[in-house]
Amino acid sequence: MAENIRLVAAQDAAEKSLPRNVEAEAALLGALMIDNRIVEDVQLKLRSDHFFEPVHGRIYDAILKLLDRNMVANPVTLRPMMEADESLKELGGPAYLAQLTGNGAALIGARDFATQIYDLALLRELVGVGRELVDKALDTSEDVDPLSQIEAAEVALYRVSEGEGEGGSVKSFLQASTMAVQVAERAFSSGGHLSGITTGLNSVNEKIGGLHNSDLMIVAGRPGMGKTSLATNIAYNAAARYIRDKEDGIDDAKNMGAPVAFFSLEMSADQLATRVLAEQSGISSEALRMGKISRADFANLSRAARELQNLPLFIDDTPGLTIAALRTRARRLKRRHNIGFIVIDYLQLLQGSSRGGDNRVQEISEISRGLKTLAKELNVPVMALSQLSRAVEQREDKRPQLSDLRESGSIEQDADMVMFVFREDYYVAALQPKEPKDTDTDPKIAADYAAWVQKYQDVHGTAELIVGKQRHGSTGRIRLKFEASITKFSDLAPDSYAVSNYD
Structure with a gap:
């Protein structure tokens, strides 16, 4: 029992020590409710889960929803959406929303507040990655694979650097x-x-x-x-x-x-x-x-x-x-x-x-x-x-x-x-028959060689790109031109544009 109490206390202490600025969150929300136009500058980067206080994140989401409906977002219009929020009741209920707008000076630094909130959220993500890395590194059981742990940590760090965090891959159907x-x-x-x-x-x-x-x-x-x-x-x-x-x-x-x-x-x-x-x-x-x-x-x-x-x-x-x-x-x-x-x-x-x-x-x-x-x-x-x-x-x-x-x-x-x-000329070239000479009297030799020359001319310099599987579309063949000397693929002109068709 005592051990559990100590663990809970340690967790609470760790939570309280996380990087945060609750005052900046409150000031930003107040500025957004005073001047809704500020949302245009911050919403591309800032998400509700970047707020340390969950209730602040919910207020931010409510503001975005109202603006998405072309409505004004202020304490009066937000009240019906937030009245049932238990956390908000602990802070004073809808009166807390009006309290947030009390500091008009926050308008001046609103964009700076948003940047700081975002940066602190990334730092909290880094703390989480670090704790998980330490916990896993202390595990010395036989099934441990250090290389896979390193890669997993790198993936997590990459997500933090891209601003995704833990919830980055979850998208609503609207998104x-x-x-x-x-x-x-x-x-x-x-x-x-x-x-x-x-x-x-x-x-x-x-x-x-x-x-x-x-x-x-x-x-x-x-x-x-x-x-x-x-x-x-x-x-x-x-x-x-x-x-x-x-x-x-x-x-x-x-x-x-x-x-x-x-x-x-x-x-x-x-x-x-x-x-x-x-x-x-x-x-x-x-x-x-x-x-x-x-x-x-x-x-x-x-x-x-x-x-x-x-x-x-x-x-x-x-x-x-x-x-x-x-x-x-x-x-x-x-x-x-x-x-x-x-x-x-x-x-x-x-x-x-x-x-x-x-x-x-x-x-x-x-x-x-x-x-x-x-x-x-x-x-x-x-x-x-x-x-x-x-x-x-x-x-x-x-x-x-x-x-x-x-x-x-x-x-x-x-x-x-x-x-x-696929290049058919590669295989046709490998099947070249004997080239007839003046001393050859067998007409089959000349006929076989002439047929091969015609076949080779028909396919020379062309290639096929065969789409064998495509999740987003159909399969089929695409004919291309291939210049072997300069290793270049290019579009092949349709037969209707052949030289023989021009006067």
Whole structure:
């Protein structure tokens, strides 16, 4: 009994020692009731749960509700809403509301009071995170995993830094539906097809609506299909569009681009930069690497490099990252550079954080779940590249399908969208028959070669992006143009615009 009394007393003492300024809360509420216009400046940042005194939070909510109905918020109009509040009765009932408006000088510092209330709420959240971290760190049982505790603490700290706190993920249906309408408005304003971040490819935007926040997208394909090229193209297009929209005075809420974080576990940062430079200068990446360029080419290269020097594209080429380390780095980039899109090349090169003994399928499952969690936590689209199994090569039709995703069905399950890159010319080129010579008399050799040439010409320089799964829309195929020399994907002109159709 005595022990329980001591615990309650300790908890009460800890509660009283939390950072707070109840006087500032009272002064702010009084100012809001005197001049309702102040709400416009504070409501975007300040929530009711930021108030230390719960009754102050309820008064703040009541003020917002009245203003949302285009009514005046003052002690008289608030009285019917607060009469039954037991905590308010202890403070004097509705008379307390009138008492709050007694200090007209609070109007001068109202915005400063709101800032202080918000900052103190964050400090209280930090205290909570610290206490929980200490409690868990003192637990030395066998089931303890220090690395998972570190990541959990980092997640909690990130939420505090973003102003979310414990209740940040709970939204009323009004909030959720308002966000849905904003997404629809964004798509309408863009011309009716782009509700997320642009891919830079109109045909892809029309099919998937752009890159949507909190979505995990898998881009899969066999080696040589151009997965990295497509991801690099999209990353560049999103970053470049962000710069253009900024220069046009478009705010971040309506910007169709985003700063990009590119985690390259396979290629180095300079190799990725070479690809982007090749795409923008029109010089083949092979010529760039080997220095086989003219003075004019070098001038184009210098121009492209100058134009791209402020590109918000951040490349992390650290090899052998664990999923926990990647999430840590992503949070840091989000905090420092306001990252709006993340690319991982590629998923199978990530490592799980599970202890030894787990098989690879379980490890990939952990990684795919971790990437989906990251997309939701940071509220950004995450694009992860993935290898496919060799089963594709055993079929006559080489087009990949969901069952070809390598090592784990959880990739298909966790992803909001799965896209496959397929280049038929890659396989047609591998089937080249014998080229006829003057000494050949067999007409079949010439016929086979002519048929192959025609087939190769029909598919050369084209690619398909196959949408195998899409939670927000339909599946299907998108035909694209692919320039292998500069590793660039672009929109393919419709057949109706073919050269043969022009006079």
